Structure formats: C-alpha cells, structure tokens
Amino acid sequence: MAPQRISTIAAGPNPPGGVRPTGGIDAAPDALERITRTILAGTIVVPIAASYPIEQIREAVTLQAARHVHGKIVVTL
Numbered sequence: 001m002a003p004q005r006i007s008t009i010a011a012g013p014n015p016p017g018g019v020r021p022t023g024g025i026d027a028a029p030d031a032l033e034r035i036t037r038t039i040l041a042g043t044i045v046v047p048i049a050a051s052y053p054i055e056q057i058r059e060a061v062t063l064q065a066a067r068h069v070h071g072k073i074v075v076t077l
Helices: 031-041 054-065
Strands: 004-007 019-022 048-053 072-076
Touching: 048 054, 054 072
Parallel strands: 004 019, 048 072
Antiparallel strands: none
16 A cells, blocks of 8 residues: 655654655645545545634634644634
C-alpha cells in the first residue's frame, strides 16, 4: 500500500507512521475534488476543534496561535 499523505503547515518533525507530509505544490489538478468527495463520503473525517463566527476572529486566532489545538478552527461568515 502506498503511503498516505497529509497536507499541513504544521506537520512537526515526526508525522505518524505511514504518513508523508506534502504541500499544495504536490497536489494533482483534481485533488480538491477528490478530497471533497472523500470527506462527503465519510471516508476521512476532518476534526473540528472549535467554531467561531467572524465577529470572534480574534478569539479564533488566539486559540490557533497557542498551538495546542487538536483539529481545525472554523470561522463562519
């Protein structure tokens, strides 16, 4: 089985076994569509750590800057 990939700006020095960190430069032209399909199908789950309305953007940025978040920070418009 080919190694799985994760695209992140904070992979750290030791990504989990079998995971190869990549960046957007490595993405295929249809990557966004494929990722969207797998998320919608439930094949992969994107963990959401917190959700903030745009009016609380400062709180969202402060939480993210603390670097102790396990999941994505969502800002709704």
